[in-house]
Amino acid sequence: MKKLGFALFLWLSCGLALAESAPHVLVLGRDILLTSKGTLFSVERVEQKDLEDPEAVASNFLRLKVDEGDKSKTFNVPGTLSGGTPSSPTLAFDSESDTLFVFWQKQPNRLSSELLLCSFRDGEWGPVTSIDNAAFHLRFNLRIGVTKSIQYLQSKGEPVTKPGVVVHATWWDQSAYGESARYAMISLESGKAQSIEVRELIEFAGERTSQVAPDFSSELDRDILRHPAIIESAVRDSVDVIFADVEKKKFHRVTIQPVIHEDGRIRLPIGRHRGAFAAPRTLTLSDSVYVLPGSSPENLLFFAKTGKSLEYIVHTNQGWSATKNFRLGEDLSTEAGIEALRKMIASQ
Numbered sequence: 071m072k073k074l075g076f077a078l079f080l081w082l083s084c085g086l087a088l089a090e091s092a093p094h095v096l097v098l099g100r101d102i103l104l105t106s107k108g109t110l111f112s113v114e115r116v117e118q119k120d121l122e123d124p125e126a127v128a129s130n131f132l133r134l135k136v137d138e139g140d141k142s143k144t145f146n147v148p149g150t151l152s153g154g155t156p157s158s159p160t161l162a163f164d165s166e167s168d169t170l171f172v173f174w175q176k177q178p179n180r181l182s183s184e185l186l187l188c189s190f191r192d193g194e195w196g197p198v199t200s201i202d203n204a205a206f207h208l209r210f211n212l213r214i215g216v217t218k219s220i221q222y223l224q225s226k227g228e229p230v231t232k233p234g235v236v237v238h239a240t241w242w243d244q245s246a247y248g249e250s251a252r253y254a255m256i257s258l259e260s261g262k263a264q265s266i267e268v269r270e271l272i273e274f275a276g277e278r279t280s281q282v283a284p285d286f287s288s289e290l291d292r293d294i295l296r297h298p299a300i301i302e303s304a305v306r307d308s309v310d311v312i313f314a315d316v317e318k319k320k321f322h323r324v325t326i327q328p329v330i331h332e333d334g335r336i337r338l339p340i341g342r343h344r345g346a347f348a349a350p351r352t353l354t355l356s357d358s359v360y361v362l363p364g365s366s367p368e369n370l371l372f373f374a375k376t377g378k379s380l381e382y383i384v385h386t387n388q389g390w391s392a393t394k395n396f397r398l399g400e401d402l403s404t405e406a407g408i409e410a411l412r413k414m415i416a417s418q
Contacts, residue, residue: 168260
């Protein structure tokens with residue numbers, strides 16, 4: 071399973087690129103994935119103002135485009151055509167079964183939302199599967215990462231590592247009881263989701279979930295706390311998740327690696343806590359926030375695209391930097407700006 075080209079993947083999966091709009095269609099968000107065989111998948115949320123599409127009941131839905139050489143086809147994503155507002159479309163690909171997976175958030179009303187996935191193979195859609203759909207919960211800022219191996223625990227001796235595709239998803243959950251970062255581990259086999267395990271991310275840090283609504287001071291920008299991030303390891307055997315505890319107003323970083331126990335079932339690991347640090351006291355980032363890793367666990371760069379600028383703030387073992395920004399334009403594209411940020415934090 072691959073998303074080829076780090077800069078291309080980062081730029082496009084961040085939803086910072088907009089395609090040209092077809093007549094009556096406004097492109098609102100997009101994700102692109104290129105397979106090792108050269109097939110280019112792109113999914114976008116579209117708004118169809120006059121509902122010319124006979125399949126579409128909803129005015130907002132997701133559309134998948136498949137480009138193979140000079141051939142191109144489009145497919146409407148099931149589960150997005152019958153109402154509700156879809157957002158944050160994200161793609162993952164299982165090269166072993168040649169199966170594409172589409173993940174998205176759906177908001178059927180103002181009080182609830184759910185996380186969904188659907189598989190696509192040889193022009194055919196699989197069933198729509200719900201990842202998390204408890205009523206009266208709002209879910210947003212969905213991010214995914216992929217691992218390609220699983221540790222098999224043995225009764226004697228060291229664990230054995232074998233191939234196995236697992237999708238890791240994080241998002242922010244908000245309800246009348248409070249708000250927190252959540253996590254799901256989805257194991258894939260033969261192009262199908264075999265199991266889905268959901269947990270509060272704060273449990274990976276060895277703490278209990280707070281059911282108290284956070285009391286944000288005027289000095290603390292809550293938006294940066296609501297964007298959990300996933301960083302895939304270089305060998306794709308684990309992911310690092312960066313998330314916030316809104317009650318204590320601090321960030322955690324944990325490493326999660328899938329494991330299978332002797333009973334043959336894949337289960338959520340405990341996770342290795344790699345440190346915590348206080349949230350910044352002042353910050354102007356208020357759009358979709360993304361995270362780039364540095365050379366050590368505490369070195370992280372948080373950035374957002376605001377208007378025609380990239381704004382960012384850096385955390386190191388010395389604390390937080392001031393919020394900085396630079397303007398994008400004809401001489402500096404969005405993807406070039408993100409690549410510059412990546413190189414800067416990688417050197418620290």
